[in-house]
Amino acid sequence: MLNSRTKLIQLTVTLTACAFLLVPMILSVMAGVTANYFQGISSGLTLKWVFRVWELYADSIFLSLWLAIACLISTLIIGLPAAYGLARHPGWLSRILEEFISLPLAVPGLALALALLQLYGSMKGFRISWTFILVGHVLYTLPFMVRSILAVLASMDLKTLEEGAASLGASPWQRFRDIVVPNAMPGILAGSLTVVTLSIGEFNLTWMLHTPYLKTLPVGLADSYASMRLEVASAYTLVFFVLIVPLLMAMQWASARAQRIAQ
Amino acid sequence: MTLRLTNIAKTFPDGTRALLPTELTVKTGEIVSLLGPSGCGKTTLLRIIAGLETPDFGSTIWFDNDDVTSLSVERRKVGMVFQSYALFPNMSVRANIGYGLKMQKLSKSEINARVTEVLEMCQLDEFSKRGVDALSGGQRQRVALARAIAPRPRLLLLDEPLSALDASMREALRDELAVLLRKFQITAIFVTHDQDEAMAIADRVAVMSNGRVVQSGTPEELYRNPNSSFVAGFVGNAMHLEGKSAGKLLTLEGGTQHLLSEGSGQNVYVRAEDVRIDEAGSLCGEVETVTFMGTHYRVGIKGIMPNVLTSIFSGQSAPNVGGKVRVSIKPQALMLLPEGEAQA
Amino acid sequence: MTNRTFVLACLTPLLVFSVAFLALPLVRLFLVSGESEAGWAIYLDILRKPRYLNTLILTVLVSLATTVAALAVSTTAGMFLSRNRFKGRGILLSIMTLPLAFPGVVIGFLIILLGGRQGLINQITPGHVVFAYSVIGLFLGYLYFSIPRVLLTVMAAAEKLDPTLEEAARTLGASPFRVVVDVILPGLMPSLIAAGAIAFATAMGAFGTAFTLATDIDVIPMVIYTEFTLSANIAIAAALSIVLGVVTWALLLLARSLSGTTVSAGG
Ligand SMILES: Nc1ncnc2c1ncn2[C@@H]1O[C@H](COP(=O)(O)OP(=O)(O)OP(=O)(O)O)[C@@H](O)[C@H]1O
Numbered sequence: 105m106l107n108s109r110t111k112l113i114q115l116t117v118t119l120t121a122c123a124f125l126l127v128p129m130i131l132s133v134m135a136g137v138t139a140n141y142f143q144g145i146s147s148g149l150t151l152k153w154v155f156r157v158w159e160l161y162a163d164s165i166f167l168s169l170w171l172a173i174a175c176l177i178s179t180l181i182i183g184l185p186a187a188y189g190l191a192r193h194p195g196w197l198s199r200i201l202e203e204f205i206s207l208p209l210a211v212p213g214l215a216l217a218l219a220l221l222q223l224y225g226s227m228k229g230f231r232i233s234w235t236f237i238l239v240g241h242v243l244y245t246l247p248f249m250v251r252s253i254l255a256v257l258a259s260m261d262l263k264t265l266e267e268g269a270a271s272l273g274a275s276p277w278q279r280f281r282d283i284v285v286p287n288a289m290p291g292i293l294a295g296s297l298t299v300v301t302l303s304i305g306e307f308n309l310t311w312m313l314h315t316p317y318l319k320t321l322p323v324g325l326a327d328s329y330a331s332m333r334l335e336v337a338s339a340y341t342l343v344f345f346v347l348i349v350p351l352l353m354a355m356q357w358a359s360a361r362a363q364r365i366a367q
Numbered sequence: 368m369t370l371r372l373t374n375i376a377k378t379f380p381d382g383t384r385a386l387l388p389t390e391l392t393v394k395t396g397e398i399v400s401l402l403g404p405s406g407c408g409k410t411t412l413l414r415i416i417a418g419l420e421t422p423d424f425g426s427t428i429w430f431d432n433d434d435v436t437s438l439s440v441e442r443r444k445v446g447m448v449f450q451s452y453a454l455f456p457n458m459s460v461r462a463n464i465g466y467g468l469k470m471q472k473l474s475k476s477e478i479n480a481r482v483t484e485v486l487e488m489c490q491l492d493e494f495s496k497r498g499v500d501a502l503s504g505g506q507r508q509r510v511a512l513a514r515a516i517a518p519r520p521r522l523l524l525l526d527e528p529l530s531a532l533d534a535s536m537r538e539a540l541r542d543e544l545a546v547l548l549r550k551f552q553i554t555a556i557f558v559t560h561d562q563d564e565a566m567a568i569a570d571r572v573a574v575m576s577n578g579r580v581v582q583s584g585t586p587e588e589l590y591r592n593p594n595s596s597f598v599a600g601f602v603g604n605a606m607h608l609e610g611k612s613a614g615k616l617l618t619l620e621g622g623t624q625h626l627l628s629e630g631s632g633q634n635v636y637v638r639a640e641d642v643r644i645d646e647a648g649s650l651c652g653e654v655e656t657v658t659f660m661g662t663h664y665r666v667g668i669k670g671i672m673p674n675v676l677t678s679i680f681s682g683q684s685a686p687n688v689g690g691k692v693r694v695s696i697k698p699q700a701l702m703l704l705p706e707g708e709a710q711a
Numbered sequence: 712m713t714n715r716t717f718v719l720a721c722l723t724p725l726l727v728f729s730v731a732f733l734a735l736p737l738v739r740l741f742l743v744s745g746e747s748e749a750g751w752a753i754y755l756d757i758l759r760k761p762r763y764l765n766t767l768i769l770t771v772l773v774s775l776a777t778t779v780a781a782l783a784v785s786t787t788a789g790m791f792l793s794r795n796r797f798k799g800r801g802i803l804l805s806i807m808t809l810p811l812a813f814p815g816v817v818i819g820f821l822i823i824l825l826g827g828r829q830g831l832i833n834q835i836t837p838g839h840v841v842f843a844y845s846v847i848g849l850f851l852g853y854l855y856f857s858i859p860r861v862l863l864t865v866m867a868a869a870e871k872l873d874p875t876l877e878e879a880a881r882t883l884g885a886s887p888f889r890v891v892v893d894v895i896l897p898g899l900m901p902s903l904i905a906a907g908a909i910a911f912a913t914a915m916g917a918f919g920t921a922f923t924l925a926t927d928i929d930v931i932p933m934v935i936y937t938e939f940t941l942s943a944n945i946a947i948a949a950a951l952s953i954v955l956g957v958v959t960w961a962l963l964l965l966a967r968s969l970s971g972t973t974v975s976a977g978g
């Protein structure tokens with residue numbers, strides 16, 4: 105398109121940016137499997153740091169997985185009917201509601217966590233239970249679920265499809281089950297993967313909401329960065345990558361698919 | 368089933384008065400077409416009959432002797448074919464057609480048997496396993512019809528079922544639809560804004576204008592005896608002969624024309640096929656346009672009245688543009704309608 | 712109308728949840744911010760007290776720098792990747808979008824691996840080059856965070872640009888440079904503004920990265936955190952949170968109204 109000199113500059117910038125993003129990832133992976141990072145690779149490759157991470161942080165990893173599943177279920181229960189409601193009732197009220205629940209996309213997690221702590225911090229039973237963290241995660245991921253489904257629903261002629269079903273004798277619930285949910289599937293899938301990915305990686309809210317007995321994976325990461333030797337921290341990061349990267353790729357694939365359908 | 372609508376009106380929340388109090392009766396097995404220009408309230412009326420829209424207070428809808436006015440759509444047992452077909456994209460052709468039967472909680476085997484029967488009637492057997500996205504427009508239209516028909520509704524409603532098809536397809540399917548509807552022996556109401564479609568399919572046509580049914584009758588009745596200038600103009604495109612009438616004589620710019628009866632206070636209409644280019648005609652004008660239509664020419668003539676008068680000319684060589692022609696109209700072919708908008 | 716009831720019932724869980732866990736907590740946060748001795752004047756204090764004002768200025772400066780750098784890098788790379796098809800393009804694209812899923816803490820750690828005491832740069836350069844815990848490290852962390860987000864926004868916009876516009880400009884005799892200035896940049900502008908706003912808002916509110924890197928740097932999220940946990944100065948933490956929240960929210964609203972896309976801030 106442009107002349108080759110411009111292209112060369114563009115290529116250089118692109119490659120530099122890639123290197124900037126990739127090199128630290130490689131360093132982290134290397135450090136996680138090197139016997140002694142100070143001596144370098146020559147000290148030999150080992151999985152002992154990964155096992156060490158497993159000993160130290162298995163609980164965090166399981167808690168994160170559990171939270172992600174619970175968060176997925178909650179966002180589905182709240183978000184799927186809500187997206188349908190918003191799609192069926194377009195209007196300024198729905199716009200405001202959608203805008204409002206999207207606040208957690210814009211307002212930093214720190215502020216949201218503070219707000220939750222101010223209101224519910226004194227309810228001790230709730231404060232120290234895992235559901236308190238769950239609330240934070242649902243708060244943060246819900247808008248993704250709702251928007252993802254809403255985008256797909258908005259792209260089809262939902263009203264007419266439902267009228268078609270109604271004229272054939274389907275009740276509102278049957279229409280929701282037989283028409284809305286199956287057709288919203290691409291959005292539900294994309295939303296679900298997004299929710300799980302974000303929940304597993306969520307730090308800002310969780311750091312403020314967690315208790316010493318309830319550490320999620322990223323909280324454990326922060327912990328290991330502060331107090332563990334570099335190899336362990338790296339190995340833990342490696343574990344996180346192994347978990348999150350496939351999820352991210354699945355999420356990107358599903359989102360692209362949902363977007364294609366929504367057009 | 369006999370459908371009786373009394374005093375049906377609809378005012379939308381934004382104040383739009385889409386329907387003014389309207390009466391309509393459709394007899395058992397009759398196929399009625401609602402015909403009218405865009406925005407006259409056809410869809411609204413159809414949706415009210417279906418139960419998809421609530422009419423204003425005081426309106427009543429009777430299915431035989433049941434008052435169904437407050438019955439919700441899913442319990443009204445009407446079949447509806449939507450303009451966009453509204454086929455469920457998540458289901459196969461078979462599942463789409465079987466959906467209404469499933470809602471009636473019929474047994475699997477019964478559903479299967481009924482669906483197969485309908486598939487055959489609509490010549491859809493070979494597509495039964497396909498997704499609805501993998502069908503042509505005409506096939507979709509048949510699936511939509513089959514889906515509406517399968518639960519054996521009391522009444523079949525079709526909202527411009529052919530309008531999503533392209534012109535050549537529309538004509539072929541028009542006749543097919545007419546045959547199918549009769550095969551089902553069902554009471555049906557069919558919305559269209561295309562007069563040819565209405566005449567080809569319907570036993571009776573109800574012409575609507577500005578939220579009312581202004582005239583209803585067989586296509587022949589409407590064509591020959593329109594009760595208002597609107598119907599005359601809309602059905603068969605009658606042209607208003609604008610001139611001064613005194614007694615049984617109408618004076619136009621291009622000459623005088625005999626009438627069969629007293630013409631004062633009446634508007635005079637004529638159809639293009641009754642305007643004959645004739646050496647001995649009493650009216651004289653100048654050819655403005657000549658359009659070759661295959662079987663005939665449409666000749667636009669100016670100078671006879673303020674607007675262009677169109678004539679259908681079926682001879683071999685059409686008159687030249689710019690040339691003078693004489694025109695004759697048989698007095699029997701003229702339609703005399705009261706001045707001002709006639710009410711139903 | 713049972714239909715209407717059903718639709719409203721569908722919205723009920725969302726309403727209950729967002730009132731209980733979003734609306735009420737935010738209201739509470741706002742009320743708390745006025746509960747100190749300073750009262751509502753606490754919002755003025757933020758601008759008056761040098762500690763907070765300097766923090767605010769530093770945060771804005773770092774965020775601005777991040778925004779400019781991310782826009783420059785990502786627009787260049789984004790245009791390149793969306794206009795050229797070559798072997799390895801998919802891999803480059805994957806690499807550049809991978810960090811989307813990394814929380815700020817992880818990015819902080821990656822910057823430490825790059826510029827910390829045991830970091831790559833310190834090892835391969837002579838002398839003592841450690842920048843991870845300085846403003847530069849913070850800037851690089853934010854940049855790391857923003858590049859993928861801006862890149863995706865730019866590429867989405869670039870795909871939507873009508874290529875015939877460029878062709879039309881060229882048939883009219885425009886040089887490649889003029890095409891960029893007259894057609895491409897104006898076409899991308901709404902998205903660039905939107906992406907810039909996103910990058911800026913994200914950097915303003917980024918906590919995770921700052922938490923790992925900015926142990927000695929005062930940026931707003933860190934100040935909120937320390938005021939809250941160490942000094943138990945809850946009112947000022949709340950007030951700063953409110954200010955930060957309003958600023959980032961307004962920026963992202965602007966971004967969305969300009970581009971129509973949503974990319975999360977988060978992190
Ligand atoms: N939901 C609505 N709210 C307000 N006005 C409406 C609504 N639906 C239809 N109308 C109005 O009611 C009038 C009749 O509409 P309707 O859809 O029945 O027309 P139609 O005869 O079917 O026209 P077409 O041939 O274009 O489909 C129109 O003026 C239309 O704008």
Ligand SMILES: [Mg+2]
Pocket residue numbers: 409410411
């Ligand atoms: Mg209509």
